[in-house]
Amino acid sequence: MTEPIGQNNLSPEEERAWAVIEQFEKQSADSPPSFEVLLQYVAQDLRSTSVELLTTLESLDAVDKWRVAYLGRRGSLTTVLRGLSSLNVEDRRTIGAAANDTKKTLEDRLEVRVRQINEAALALSASQDRLDVTLPGRPALEGRLHPTTKIVREICDAFVAMGFGVVEGPEVEWDHYNFEMLNIPKGHPARDMWNTLWVDYQDQSGETPMLLRTHTSPMQARIMEGREPPIRVVVPGKCYRYEATDATHEWHFYQVEGLAVGEGITFADLKGTLFEFARRMFGEERQIRFRCDYFPFVEPGVDMSIDCFACNGDGDGCRICRDSGWIEIMGAGMIHPRVLEGVGYDSERYTGFAFGMGPERIAMLKYGIDDIRHFYANDLRFLRQF
Amino acid sequence: MKVPLSWLKQYVDVDLPAKELAHLLTMAGTEVGEVQVIGGWSEVFVGLVKDVRPHPNADRLRLCVVSTGAEAMEVVCGAPNVAPSQKICFAKVGANIFDTHSGRYEILEAATIRGVESQGMICSAQELGLGDDHSGIIVLPNDAPTGTLLDEYLGDTVLDLELTPNRLDCLSVLGVAHEVAALTGKKVREPESSYQESGIPIAEQVKISVADPDLCRRYTASLLQGVKIGPSPQWLQDRLTRAGLRPINNVVDVTNFVMMEYNQPLHSFDYDLIKDATVIVRRARPGETLTTLDGVVRKLNTENLLIADANDPIGLAGVMGGANSEISNGTVNVLLESATFNGPNNRKTAQSMDLRTEATLRFEKGLRPELAPIALRRATGLIQEVAGGTVAPGIVDIVSSEGVDAPVVRLSVSTIKRMLGMEVKIEQAQETMDALGFTWETTGEGELKVTVPYWRNDVNIEEDLVEEVVRIIGYDSVPTTMISSPIPVQQPVPIMQLRDQVRDLLAASGFQEVINYPLVTLEQLEQVEQLDPSTLPLRVANPMSSDREYLRTTLQASLMANLASNQGNSAGPFRMFEAGRVFLPREGDLPDERETVSAVLAGLRHEPSWLEDESLLDFYDAKGVVEQVLDRLGVAATYEPFDHPAFHPGRCAKINAGDVALGVVGEIHPSVMSRVGLEQPQVAAFEFDLDSILSVLPESRQQFESLPRYPSATRDLSLIVPAGVAASQATELILRHRGIDRAELFDIYAGENIAEGSKSLAFHVYFQARDRTLTNEEVNRSLDGLLRTLERELNITMRA
């Protein structure tokens, strides 16, 4: 052992350990030590002082030095075994066995001590380097879609699952598609149902036929003109009306239009499709109800309600359904034969249904939003809630 | 349309509670918006004023003795019109009446007014909630039964109908009665319309001709002589006021009453003011004018239909009468008109003059011609009843060649099944038709020929009858099925897919989606882009307000406004985007609606946190997002310096893919920021044209590239680059060199130790061979070659 294990002052244990080794080295400096001295050293003194020293070591570093000093290639125990040549075979075997026994003991103790030190270090770290786990984490990037985008996707997805495709159409439209093809000719009183924003554009005959579409329904004619049945599509998109805004009315809003045309499509199919939609959107237990309503491009025309999900159709004192137990969700109907004939379909052969709903209204119901004007005011404090 | 139940009950028995009736009507298509109850006053009675004396302590007050039959009480009354032997509405203590001071209904208490105790109150219309009049008390007709509860005498329930434009019939009380009868299984009692005729026949007293029969399908008229104009009897006035109309005089009131009853607008002329007793229904002549009843001089055009006498217009047909033939207190002879005018023409005239009268609301929807003589006879009889006089024998009845036959529509159970997906028995269809007042005959197996009654103008085709059947039997009886035919193949729309993908990518990169109105001001657009004066953005002809007038040609303007309106609420980060359309005008066509995505970035780079620094978002944050999005889409983009009026000079790049421009990224011009009111040190932004991106999207988005099997070798290059050489030029050159797999720019430096006019760029360069591990020698040789190329091409040297 050439250098001390501890840093400065030697501990009593280390001093004792040193003393034992020094004494042994002194005894064997001139002549090989006797069998008795060797046995005493290997089986007793070296063993007890080294074990004693080990228990006082606190760092892995110190323990490693201890290991090198006693168990290393040039360690005390190894050195002893090299100096056995003067002994007879039996003595050598005895000392060898004792040395191995000591080695085994030291190795065992070393393992224990290392474990103890590691555990102590961890315990110390747990108490001293503890994180305040209640502190907020590093903020992750946070971006969200607009609630209208989300609800439009949700609506479209419900219909896609029933075999509908999704298409879009122009927001600036011709009177022809917005009204005339939908069985609303010029001068028709039903035009009062859609207060229109007209584009400042005159054609050669001095008419102003360009407008901001008042509904997504012009796509009915555009889609049917472009292909033959069977057709099953939904059409989301923006619509515009010349209308004052209040808590339930926006001049700029979205609609999702739906259209199914083919042979043998019936009002019962319309009911089934919309029933399925209501269940997907508002819960499996939903009921639906129709009442007669009027849109010039359908006949019969209806308005669909769902039973109120807030009060389960109870009605009394419910703010969502205003005591009625039912909430109007959308308009619908069987496509008017004049609309079918307008696009060149044989109305004797094909039937179809159409429906249209306001995603903002559905979002308001789902999220309990009390004022539609929140949607397009783009206040981040509102938008970040979705 | 307000329908008082008291009036409705004149034609049909109603034994359901009003709420249930309202529900039935609503479900069948006539929506009842409100059930309004008139009454609920409880302790208010019909009283008789026995005596009126002055109040001892007040000049304006009177003491009245009021009898309710059983008892007589003394009350203080301030109304100027109170007089002995009037029938009045007497509120006893405990009555629930409207307190004009507190503005709400309160229970009446005994009060001492100027030293005299008042045991009740004589009520004004306002105090009973019957109108706004508080200038005097209501005086009831003399035959009002003294002592009757006013709730019984005057109380009523009014259904406020919110009608769809097709249901013209329900603009009349009789029409609603037919609907109620059909829904409740009752019968309708049609009103009595017989009267005595005497004197010279009408045909000899007036010459009527229709010059423009295309605009007047039927014109009928009767003549009443010797009538006495005056106020209508109370019952007639009550009918009108409860339906929301103002009584005028007995003749005009009858025409309004019959219009409300039957839907047919009628007009009464002072016969003696009609020149030459000649009436011509004709289009206006160029330059003609007419002063209408409201005193306005109307300039007429040649599409306006007139009622004219021998010389001049005397009425705007079906819209409003002329002042020159108006019924006055001195009128003695009345020519009564009941006609069927053309709907679209009537609507156009009314709209162009901004004159939407009760008459035009009905004419524009297309009244049935059978109605004209029915309503004429009803009104003639009523006028005689309330204003006296004699009726000249006969009526004028001019019918155009279109005829007046009722529509006959086929209805078959097979069509019902085809439309509804449900079997309906022919008997059930017949019953429904009967209930609605349609007549029918059987024309074959499961098939009817149905005649539409005169009050319905909305039933013309078989589908209309199918709706009649299903709305009466109820939609609940229709089964619920799924479409049985196969699902058509659906092709996704690429631009929509791309837009949704970009939306998701941006949201994942920390951007909040916004949605803006596409109508903005021209100034807003001018602030962020150079407008071509020859193709200005499309303008709305009838904007609701001046800030929503032009269709946007960029999304940037609105996003700037969004930033401005949100910047006061936090220090950021503000990352916002919009995916929407811009509208580029096209000659003679709808605008090109380009799908566009635009974004702004400003404020703190990170959410405020104890862990993060306070650096600000800038150009390179914006560009990083642009690069990531395009990379994810598989688009290889290049960036070139760009001058754009909205962007900071020298801090803006045009985004290209080959020679296709995809958009622009940059920092906003400081003067734009100050004009928009952005209080940020810097604002970065980008805008993509999605249609352009779509055009350069790789055919197949992604191909697997096998992983290198041998290790790469890395060298760090510190280069001195002339200031005019862009980093991208150096990078491109390095990447083009054989054996180099990738290069990462990790440091840029200019200043001390670097010569003026140059900068230092430092790269990690990775050398890689596909088939072997490169030796040191090979790497060094390649590196030497690269350095020579850099020097030759861009005058780039190794930093010493």
Ligand SMILES: [Zn+2]
């Ligand atoms: Zn509810």
